[in-house]
Amino acid sequence: MKTILAATLALGLAACATANTGTPAPETTATTMTTTVATTPSAALNPVxxxxxxxxxxxxxxxxxxxxxxxxxxxxxxxxxxxxxxxxxxxxxxxxxxxxxxxxxxxxxxxxxxxxxxxxxxxxxxxxxxxxxxxxxxxx
Structure with a gap:
């Protein structure tokens, strides 16, 4: 989530910089990578x-x-x-x-x-x- 916010902020700042200078801002590509690790608890043993x-x-x-x-x-x-x-x-x-x-x-x-x-x-x-x-x- 922080990565997405940072990328959005960076794009917003780049857009503001373009608006202030009148020159086009360089293209910015934000890549977000998320890794999810599933942690499913093992079911308790049945002693029978x-x-x-x-x-x-x-x-x-x-x-x-x-x-x-x-x-x-x-x-x-x-x-x-x-x-x-x-x-x-x-x-x-x-x-x-x-x-x-x-x-x-x-x-x-x-x-x-x-x-x-x-x-x-x-x-x-x-x-x-x-x-x-x-x-x-x-x-x-």
Missing amino acids: GAYEFATQVGGQDVTGTMEITGTPGAYTGRLVTNHFPEFPVRSASAAGQEMTVVAETPNGNVTFRLTFTGNAFTGGWTQGGDSGAITGRRTR
Whole structure:
């Protein structure tokens, strides 16, 4: 907008200068270039779905799946791994492209914090004083 006003002002001054001196003003061409960047916020994740993941627990490689069902405020599901029994998912929530999942284990709740890029995610888990990195992807 400022560029358009400046160009208009320059043309107006050139016209005034022509009127005052009696000589034609040189031709002036004003070029305005506008760049618009669309910033559409990503829709919040819907936690309902199936996921596969890989992590380490106590130095051991652990792989598994997580299924989340339900509706906002009442998500549940299950967590199945190659080393531990099945654990129930007690809650899940999403904000933007980040998801938090809490599963119940005999040693207390484990919390997963996942950040998605498309269907892939990275993040971490915590349980008591233990923690680890986690990677995976949404499978449905």
